[in-house]
Amino acid sequence: MSADEVGVIASLSADRWHPVADVAESRxxxxxxxxxxxxxxxxxxDGDDPAATRLREAEARLESIGWHPHAAVYHALSGWQGVSGEEGSRCHAAIAQVERLQRHASSHGRLPSHFxxxxxxxxxxxxxPEPFDDDFARVLRNRRTTRHFRKGVPLPLAHFTRLLHGTFGAMGTETLAPGMVAIRRTSPSGGGLHPIEAxxxxxDVEGLQPGFYHYEPATHMLALLESIPSNPAxxxxxxxxxxxxxxxxxxxxxFHVARIDRHHWKYRRHPKAYKAVLLDSGHLSQTFHLLAAERALGAFYTAAINDVDVSRRLHLDPLREAVIAANGVGVIDHRQNELHLxxxxxxxxxxxxxC
Ligand SMILES: Cc1cc2nc3c(=O)[nH]c(=O)nc-3n(C[C@H](O)[C@H](O)[C@H](O)COP(=O)(O)O)c2cc1C
Known part of the structure; x- marks a missing residue:
């Protein structure tokens, strides 16, 4: 974009048409x-050529769903497609990790203090002092991010269903007004809307065909969307x-996928709405982690995902359904530890x- 073009955009109103000749003349x-x-x-x-029509329709959809313009821009610009990081391939030995951090500190200065x-x-x-060693405290203490899983050891179905039900399942419903129903989960949700779908x-889960599913909390069912053999999966x-x-x-x-249209129905063009959706995902993830810890399973959460590719693979409507992050679960390989804190x-x- 040229400086002149930036000037044109800055001079335009967001909700009023300007005659093209007037804009050109004024600039x-x-x-x-x-x-x-x-x-x-x-x-x-307001022209009827395809590019103008597409953009106008997209703007109208953003508006009708209730996206805040800043959130929409942030969401669009932070989406990843085909990104491949070096995390999987780099050396994870402790000494290599220390060297990486020291190189980072030599470029960016000291890490701000931990306390x-x-x-x-x-x-x-x-x-x-308050003792913190009862059963519940032990589950909390045992929660950790797992990055080593047993190969060829399937996850028992009962564990998986407990995690899905305990994290994403409906513990109850409440009719707020005719036709407007809130569900209750074990995690809190901004506005009580629970926009996040699993x-x-x-x-590799016992008794389940590998592939992509959608979890249906209403019936505690998994809807198979795409069958994918285990290795390609x-x-x-x-x-x-x-x-x-x-x-x-x-x-x-x-994968956590937020139904933006449900959430923003209530919080229309609200400057905090998108932040609340991200926070919902974090709460669900912690519940998922704790349910895994309780069963001595390994779990993780990652925001470093190719969300645009996930969205396409699942045939989602990117304005209505936002891919946020992913949890994972498996059987821990206790013989390896180098990737752990x-x-x-x-x-x-x-x-x-x-200090
Ligand atoms: C929002 C968020 C994003 C994360 N993304 C990644 C990730 O992309 N890759 C990864 O290996 N771990 C990721 N983690 C896990 C953290 O690295 C981990 O929680 C942290 O190192 C503390 O370790 P612990 O969970 O075992 O206590 C993420 C955690 C959170 C909360």
């Missing part, structure tokens, strides 16, 4: 410049997860300062 530009901007879909026009302390605090109150990519998983091959050894992925136990110390 001292030839009319052909404005027409070229229409052809390149930089501005909307944060406000020097302007008015006072400090010492809290009583799309499992099954690679793993290759697909690695590709959709931008080459994170360690995650492709899991038994199943579960291995923290030392820690309890608050009276003398601890931010």
């Amino acid at each position: 001292a530009l030839p009319i052909a410049t404005i027409h070229s901007m229409v052809d390149r879909q930089l501005v909307c026009s 944060h302390r406000r020097d302007d605090a008015l006072d400090r109150v010492r809290l009583p 799309y499992p990519l099954v690679m 793993r290759e697909l998983a690695a590709t959709l997860l931008i080459g994170q091959t360690y995650f492709a050894q899991a038994s199943a992925l579960v 291995n923290p030392e136990p820690y309890a608050p110390r009276p003398d601890a300062l931010a």
